[in-house]
Amino acid sequence: MPLTTKIQLITLLITSCILFYWFLFSTSQSHITDQCNQYRYSFTNLNRPTRKEDAHVLILTPFKQSAHLVDTYFDNLLKLTYPHHLISLGFLVSDSTDGTFEKLQSRAQQTLPEWQRFNKITVLQKDYKYDLPTNEDRHKFEVQIQRRAIMAKSRNTLLSTTLSEEHDWVLWLDGDVIEYPATLLDELISLDKDVIAPNCWWHSYNEKGGYDKNNWQETNESIEFQKTIPHDQVLVEGYEAVLNTHRKLMIDMVNEGGNTDMYYTIPLDAVGGTCTFVRAQVHRDGAIFPPFAYQHQVETEGFAKIAKSLGYSIWGLPNYFVYHYI
């Protein structure tokens, strides 16, 4: 073999090698460009009914000065049996000086095996510079209404920023709800209601009691009572000494009428925010958390009142428990 032939052979080999890798490389590049393009354009038909298979859930949690709750919160989430790639998480941290944001940031970036990873995690910071004036006990009732209006704004900010076309359901889960079944999402999805809330209680090693008083039904007395007050007066539960609203609370309805089934559902007129599961379209239509009086309610109860006005139905699970930090 003469030297020139050998040189030609080497040149040919090198060129083939370059061409082959150039081809590989450019294919991978265009594949990447395609991946990026899927974020630049998005076409979605929202007429689709809520998906039965592969429904995508957005879990939303407002946090305030709660660094100590973040680990328990994430440990519980990681146990959820619902496929994690169909779950996105959204957090709004407000008025916190205890490192809640940094703690959430580090848990969000935690290295996890593929099957445990959530679809997307969004952490927002938004302060409302509002502290409950603890000394003004005699204004407690009014202070509660102001506090609820701030909470409404923070829930609205979290919802409007994180909800996107891919979501079928939104789970509102308070950071201090520390115990719930790992099958929570599978069960709430299969119940297929517009809005549904489990019963939020607290428990210690030997005692338990109702926690979320905002899951309730109107009664004949409560409806009559509302006719006697100004249309923009705000009502809240848990201040019986100041104001008896005559509502029937779900915390008092466990096993009522001999119905002991865990999935037994009752119609509600208002919900709290400790653990409430909402069909995404209910929020999309405009059922947000009013920071203003709507049918005598603000925040989560106001949300339920708006949802009902828009034709949606609200349900409670009196025998299905989730537990709040005490």
Add this chain to the structure above:
Amino acid sequence: MPLTTKIQLITLLITSCILFYWFLFSTSQSHITDQCNQYRYSFTNLNRPTRKEDAHVLILTPFKQSAHLVDTYFDNLLKLTYPHHLISLGFLVSDSTDGTFEKLQSRAQQTLPEWQRFNKITVLQKDYKYDLPTNEDRHKFEVQIQRRAIMAKSRNTLLSTTLSEEHDWVLWLDGDVIEYPATLLDELISLDKDVIAPNCWWHSYNEKGGYDKNNWQETNESIEFQKTIPHDQVLVEGYEAVLNTHRKLMIDMVNEGGNTDMYYTIPLDAVGGTCTFVRAQVHRDGAIFPPFAYQHQVETEGFAKIAKSLGYSIWGLPNYFVYHYI
């Protein structure tokens, strides 16, 4: 040179080549993985004031049976002098059988030079199966209120699905607004108001007139009048024969009081949706488009009433014109 040396040389060359490209390829791959990760985690401080530089604008437009308007709409958008990479677009197409969705889809995917490309385009479909019953003229006023409630839901769906943490401003721009200055966004951003609306008129070759009657101020008479009606009665403008609301419309306030400056601003109590510019945080707080009566208003006027209740101020530009299709 013995043959074995030559073989060694060739092997060495090929190996180097493989190693070099493997390195190039893997670097590009990890770069891509980084790009994808930026979508999986997002940390945002919403306490930041609205950005003066690099503010990101979301332009939202509901479309219904409007395929014929899509080209003009996009041609106008492409002329905007504000940097296009700081603009995202969101469309909601409802109850359309004329190919509006397909037309929007094709314009969204149009190949454009880098500097003309928008940041992100989202096109949603959501039908409300609602047709104005044209024969029932005697119910025209009631029908208008029903229609506005549907419009409110469609605006809320569009807003809640597309608004994200990156946006500083939202421009509501109706698909049939066919003429406006290319400097619209630069000018509205520099005015730095919570909510601000230019004056929407129509014009032909020799005539012009006011179009958007929903930009208005309350008057002493309108406030007194509202005390005489049920708190949940909905008012709409443009039905003087049925109902005189006593509002002062911005379409009637051009050059009023000798103020001829194009950027002259006046306080408003309600806005329409033809062309309205909103600080994103106003929407995030919960100022959506009520499909229910709020202070006697629904949809865009209701949005303004909620925004005012939340402490935001509403402004109009009586001498700054945008033109509606006639």
